[in-house]
Amino acid sequence: MATSLTEFAHRGYRGAKTEDIAQKAVVSKGIIFRYYKNKAHLYMATLKFATDRIESVADYSVWHDAQDLDAMIVNATKYKIQLQLQYPEEFKLLLDAYAEASDAPSALKHEIAEFYNNQTSANMANMIDPILNRLPIRNNVSRKTIQGLMLGVLDQVGAETKTLMQKKPDADLTDFDDIIENVRGYIDVLEHGFLKKE
Amino acid sequence: MATSLTEFAHRGYRGAKTEDIAQKAVVSKGIIFRYYKNKAHLYMATLKFATDRIESVADYSVWHDAQDLDAMIVNATKYKIQLQLQYPEEFKLLLDAYAEASDAPSALKHEIAEFYNNQTSANMANMIDPILNRLPIRNNVSRKTIQGLMLGVLDQVGAETKTLMQKKPDADLTDFDDIIENVRGYIDVLEHGFLKKE
Amino acid sequence: MATSLTEFAHRGYRGAKTEDIAQKAVVSKGIIFRYYKNKAHLYMATLKFATDRIESVADYSVWHDAQDLDAMIVNATKYKIQLQLQYPEEFKLLLDAYAEASDAPSALKHEIAEFYNNQTSANMANMIDPILNRLPIRNNVSRKTIQGLMLGVLDQVGAETKTLMQKKPDADLTDFDDIIENVRGYIDVLEHGFLKKE
Amino acid sequence: MATSLTEFAHRGYRGAKTEDIAQKAVVSKGIIFRYYKNKAHLYMATLKFATDRIESVADYSVWHDAQDLDAMIVNATKYKIQLQLQYPEEFKLLLDAYAEASDAPSALKHEIAEFYNNQTSANMANMIDPILNRLPIRNNVSRKTIQGLMLGVLDQVGAETKTLMQKKPDADLTDFDDIIENVRGYIDVLEHGFLKKE
DNA sequence: AATGAATGAGTTTTCATTCAT
């Protein structure tokens, strides 16, 4: 599974060769087909393996426990970066899966969709609503707007992370301090933007 | 080229078959190899075709001519959506190319990078700086922060667009009115966030 | 290898089809490419197979053990004919290889050259010198001249052999008695020509 | 024709591409097929072109005019070397043709056979018989033996010539003086071998 | 008559999948 993940993530479904996967995993090709029936099944199993892995370590308490927006976003950003650093292949596989697995069975599609949803509006709502409830929101500013902006911030952090990782492939968490600082700036502006002035 | 673009965009490099491309383009396989030497060259030529096409119609005046942030972002958003609607295959191809063309010659990589750059920080700075110069920015808010937030807004719009297009593949501009409305909300919050209160 | 040898020998590099080789060898095309990477490698392997085969059976004692020129040349001729009858495809392949393998790697060229050298001046010198040392050579006759004439005799025998084999493809050793008789005549004349008269 | 000759001689029937022949001859592919119907016909025409060229310049008087064996063979050798230097491609094409044109029409085969015959026993007999008639031949030495030995000498000269040309591709006639000297040695030995001692 | 773009049958090559051991 680990080898399969690496190969599919780096080369895509068609680019990954069963021969290579077997060789790098130090097993025979035959055994792969005994356990996974065919390449498509192997791919799906790998997809599931990746989502399970991320799901098993994902710790949403970083969201729930935060007392204010700044803390929440900073923690969440740190956490997401850490996750992406720790599981870059899982992320890449799942990000590509949507496009590649257009003819995958619906069970798989569900799993993939799940992964995506964790980064979308609905999920964001759950996370930040409790905090927003405690804050005085300026008139004319909808929850949806704030959620969109927060997602935008996360997208932007994702982009900045990607850029940094391309420049410095073996980065560790401290290399991301600048990005965390940027996030603080974003949140500060957002709060000024949607909170009532007293 | 048009057929090649469609096939590569929909099926990826390996999924696209030269036979199919030839057949759909109503030409013979042979002539493809006469002009493009091999599949890899055909892919690169298609990439160039896509970037050229987008570059040839891209009209950056929507950015320069705007008098305020709201107008600029709204126009730019409309324009980008329109472009993406008009050239969905070009966008898809180029978005995937980054991952697929890991062993492409550097000349091609340059082209792809170019396409990506048009959606990054450096470009954003050029666009919005003239407008920011005319506005009273709150202390403690850096240009970089504002640029990052703007990019976040664009990313978010991109995501919302993608989602909408998946739900409604044959959408037209009017279907995107809600998204435009969202953008207005985002900008309003941002401006409240980084402008000095009088 | 055996089938490959036959096909390449009869049809040349380009005329031999991998499909045919596979079919006649009662194996699949695929397995050929697994073992030999591509057609060029298969050809080289076949070349090596042919040289090895001939080298492995070549018994140069027929040269060394002879006590006089007549015995040596007659034995050698018989032996060479026998070899060529036994390995006609190997001979044909290697004879053609020199022309075909103009872009072969130098390792291969070495092998081919080796095969050719066994039929040249340097080799001939080694073989007949011990015998010539025991004979009274007429003044004005150089070793080189005698070697050249011996090679000429061998060339001529080769030509006569080829002609006979074309007329009678399934000839056996006894069919070559006339040629052996010719050789005796040649040697007789040569000896009269270069030995001192007592 | 000249280009065709060069290409076929260097690459063989299958290795020569009509595209290349056309390009190097600075004509269109189309015109080749108009004049020669197909590749096989082009090949045959080229073969005929080569034999005609050699036949048109071949001057057999060098054989007939000689008064003694030494003069004859030396002249003939010089002449043959000159011919081979002047028409290396024609020689190569015709030498290969025998193997390649196994399915050529019989008319062609006749032409090729003709070329070969000029270098065989029957032809040799015509050439040297008049001279031998004037010489006292030792008992027990047959005409056939002498012819065979003379052919052997010519073969050997051919081999020496080939070797020299490979070492020194742009050799001229004077570079072959050593070979001519060798020939003198060969003939001297042969004459001593088959003439009656007085 | 001359051109060279276009064709497609024919070859080489790849790779998921099977199966004897």
Place this chain on the structure above:
DNA sequence: TATGAATGAAAACTCATTCAT
């Protein structure tokens, strides 16, 4: 259960030959 040699359908690629211009 595990192996990896063997298979052959499917893809890439070549090139003699045709044909519109």
